[in-house]
Amino acid sequence: MIESNILFLTAASIGFVHTIIGPDHYLPFIMIGKARSWTLQKTTVITFLCGVGHVIGSVLLGLIGIALGITVGFLEEIESTRGDFASWLLIGFGIAYAAWGLRIGFRAKEHSHGHDHNEKFHHHSHHHLSRHTHIHGNEKSITPWALFVIFVLGPCEPLIPVLMYPAAQGDWQSLIGVTLVFGFVTISTMTFIVMISYKNIINLKLGFLEKYTHALAGLIIAISGLTIQLIDL
Numbered sequence: 001m002i003e004s005n006i007l008f009l010t011a012a013s014i015g016f017v018h019t020i021i022g023p024d025h026y027l028p029f030i031m032i033g034k035a036r037s038w039t040l041q042k043t044t045v046i047t048f049l050c051g052v053g054h055v056i057g058s059v060l061l062g063l064i065g066i067a068l069g070i071t072v073g074f075l076e077e078i079e080s081t082r083g084d085f086a087s088w089l090l091i092g093f094g095i096a097y098a099a100w101g102l103r104i105g106f107r108a109k110e111h112s113h114g115h116d117h118n119e120k121f122h123h124h125s126h127h128h129l130s131r132h133t134h135i136h137g138n139e140k141s142i143t144p145w146a147l148f149v150i151f152v153l154g155p156c157e158p159l160i161p162v163l164m165y166p167a168a169q170g171d172w173q174s175l176i177g178v179t180l181v182f183g184f185v186t187i188s189t190m191t192f193i194v195m196i197s198y199k200n201i202i203n204l205k206l207g208f209l210e211k212y213t214h215a216l217a218g219l220i221i222a223i224s225g226l227t228i229q230l231i232d233l
Helices: 002-020 027-035 040-068 072-108 143-153 159-168 172-202 207-231
Strands: 111-117 120-126
Touching (some): 002 159, 027 143, 027 207, 040 159, 072 143, 072 159, 159 172
Antiparallel strands (some): 111 120
16 A cells, blocks of 8 residues: 555656756647637646547557566667657647748738829738638647647656556556646646746737737747757656
């Protein structure tokens, strides 16, 4: 019983620290939520679902490894490779989103043209956004799906050793408990950080930069992915 409690405490601690020190766990949702003017409910639901996908991806890999008798070291190597791939995906997504955001920002910039009608000269202000385009995006955006795929592919490397220990002992009850505790703490931490950040970020006034919120969001997401690569979080 004491051993199981230590495992559960370890799983909870690793899940919390792993999430807190990894900006990729919450910054994408905070920034995209701001750029696309998502409601708190929508932002929270998307964060929660991506968190579930994030945890399940690693749990399934761990269970397959256990079933096949794969060593901890080899599984960690696979998770590390997945981590590199996911962080590069996040960087690529951020850069692509920033480029799209710059295009939207530039097209949203109003400017004037002079017109001469019946010897009367006047200026007409307009922008180049189509009448169906909104600066904050649209409801049919694939952005949530893109984030979900990236998070499913993203690993929870610290989970593997914690999973393998009870599996090696044949303690399936502890294995299930460790999985549930790690998943609950990881997803709860992600969601809580996003929720407490939502009000301050969503109401943040950016002045003339407001039309470039998509570009700023993409840039920050790319930087968070790059941080994971450089620091190897």
